[in-house]
Amino acid sequence: MSTLSATACAHPNIALAKYWGKREGEGNVPAVPSLSVTLAGMTTTTTVTFDGALASDELSLNGASTDGRPLARASALLDVVRRDAGIDARARIVSANDFPTASGLASSASGFAALALAAVRAAGLDWSVTRVSDLARRSSASAGRSLFGGFVELDGGDGATGTSASVASPSALDLKVLVCVTTEAAKATSSTDGMLLTQRVSPYYPAWLQEAPRLCAKIRAAILAGDFSTVGEYAEKSALAMHACAMAAGIVYVSGATLAALAEVRAMRADGLQTYGTIDAGPHLKCLVRGSDAAAAKERLARVPGVLRILETSPGDGARILPLAE
Ligand code: PMV
Structure with a gap:
C-alpha cells in the first residue's frame, strides 16, 4: 500500500x-x-x-x-x-x-x-x-x-x-490570556488519575457536581452578553471550586508560585485592572485580562517570584489541516 x-x-x-x-x-x-x-x-x-x-x-x-x-x-x-x-x-x-x-x-x-x-x-x-x-x-x-x-x-x-x-x-470578548509558566517539568498526577481519585474519595465531589453546571450556565450567559467581568469572576470561582474539590482528595496541583501569581491578579483587581485567575491540572496560573489592560498586567505578573515566563495568548481558531509540504 x-x-x-x-x-x-x-x-x-x-x-x-x-x-x-x-x-x-x-x-x-x-x-x-x-x-x-x-x-x-x-x-x-x-x-x-x-x-x-x-x-x-x-x-x-x-x-x-x-x-x-x-x-x-x-x-x-x-x-x-x-x-x-x-x-x-x-x-x-x-x-x-x-x-x-x-x-x-x-x-x-x-x-x-x-x-x-x-x-x-x-x-x-x-x-x-x-x-x-x-x-x-x-x-x-x-x-x-x-x-x-x-x-x-x-x-x-x-x-x-x-x-x-x-x-x-473568538471576537465575542476583548480577552487576553496571560499564561504564567511556573515550571517546565511534567506534572506529577495526570488529570485522568486526579479525577478518578477525586471521584472516589473527595467529600466535596457531590457539591462540585451540583455547583459546576450553575457556574457554566452563568459563564455562558455572560459571554453571550459580552460581560467581561462576570465571565472573569465566575471563571475564577470555577477554578477554585475544582481545586478545592481535588485538594480534599489529597491532590495539589498548585505551587507557591501559582498562589503568588493569583495573589497578584487579585491585587491588580483591587487596583482597578480587570484581571481574573484560572488554574488547570498543573501549577501555571492563567490570567484573564481585558486587551487594554494586558500590557500592564503582564509587567506586574513578570515580577512575581517563581513566574519563569509569560505567554500572551488570545481567543483563536479551531483545529485545521495544513497543506502538504512539497
Ligand atoms: O480532559 P483532560 O484530561 O484534558 O482534563 C481536563 C481537566 C481541566 O483542564 C482541569 C479542566 C477542563 O475542563 O479543561
Missing part, C-alpha cells in the same frame, strides 16, 4: 468553566458541562502517515521517539479511524508543541485534537468536525473542545453525549 498522510495543527483551550470528573459508562463523557476558550499563540502540529511498511505505530513527540502510555493512547485513537476507513497499515505520528508538554498547559487537548483531525484526513475520511471532536474527546475530554475556535461548550452529566459546540466566535 502507498502511504497516506495529513498534517493538522490545533491550539490548546483553557476552560473558563472547568470539568472535573467523568460520567459513568463508555465514551469518556465528563460528569459536568464545561466551557472553554481556544487559544491562538500556542500550537501543536501533528503529521499522521499510514505506511504499509511499518510493523507497529510509532510516535515522535517533540523530536523524541515515545512509547508506553502516550503511544498506547494514540494507537487506540488510530484503531477507530482504521476500522472506519478499512485500513490495516500502522502509522507514523510526528507531533510537536511550541509550549511545555504535560504540565497543565492543556497539551493533551491540542495534541489529541490535532491527532484526530490528521488521522481522519490521512485515512481519507470525510467526517464532520463534530464527529472528529467526538473522537478526540474519547482520548482526552478537553480535546473535543479544541476542534472548535472561540468559546466552546462541552456537554456533560446525566444524559449528555459529550458533544462540543461553538458558543461564540
Whole structure:
C-alpha cells in the first residue's frame, strides 16, 4: 500500500468553566458541562502517515521517539479511524508543541485534537468536525473542545453525549490570556488519575457536581452578553471550586508560585485592572485580562517570584489541516 498522510495543527483551550470528573459508562463523557476558550499563540502540529511498511505505530513527540502510555493512547485513537476507513497499515505520528508538554498547559487537548483531525484526513475520511471532536474527546475530554475556535461548550452529566459546540466566535470578548509558566517539568498526577481519585474519595465531589453546571450556565450567559467581568469572576470561582474539590482528595496541583501569581491578579483587581485567575491540572496560573489592560498586567505578573515566563495568548481558531509540504 502507498502511504497516506495529513498534517493538522490545533491550539490548546483553557476552560473558563472547568470539568472535573467523568460520567459513568463508555465514551469518556465528563460528569459536568464545561466551557472553554481556544487559544491562538500556542500550537501543536501533528503529521499522521499510514505506511504499509511499518510493523507497529510509532510516535515522535517533540523530536523524541515515545512509547508506553502516550503511544498506547494514540494507537487506540488510530484503531477507530482504521476500522472506519478499512485500513490495516500502522502509522507514523510526528507531533510537536511550541509550549511545555504535560504540565497543565492543556497539551493533551491540542495534541489529541490535532491527532484526530490528521488521522481522519490521512485515512481519507470525510467526517464532520463534530464527529472528529467526538473522537478526540474519547482520548482526552478537553480535546473535543479544541476542534472548535472561540468559546466552546462541552456537554456533560446525566444524559449528555459529550458533544462540543461553538458558543461564540473568538471576537465575542476583548480577552487576553496571560499564561504564567511556573515550571517546565511534567506534572506529577495526570488529570485522568486526579479525577478518578477525586471521584472516589473527595467529600466535596457531590457539591462540585451540583455547583459546576450553575457556574457554566452563568459563564455562558455572560459571554453571550459580552460581560467581561462576570465571565472573569465566575471563571475564577470555577477554578477554585475544582481545586478545592481535588485538594480534599489529597491532590495539589498548585505551587507557591501559582498562589503568588493569583495573589497578584487579585491585587491588580483591587487596583482597578480587570484581571481574573484560572488554574488547570498543573501549577501555571492563567490570567484573564481585558486587551487594554494586558500590557500592564503582564509587567506586574513578570515580577512575581517563581513566574519563569509569560505567554500572551488570545481567543483563536479551531483545529485545521495544513497543506502538504512539497
Ligand atoms: O480532559 P483532560 O484530561 O484534558 O482534563 C481536563 C481537566 C481541566 O483542564 C482541569 C479542566 C477542563 O475542563 O479543561
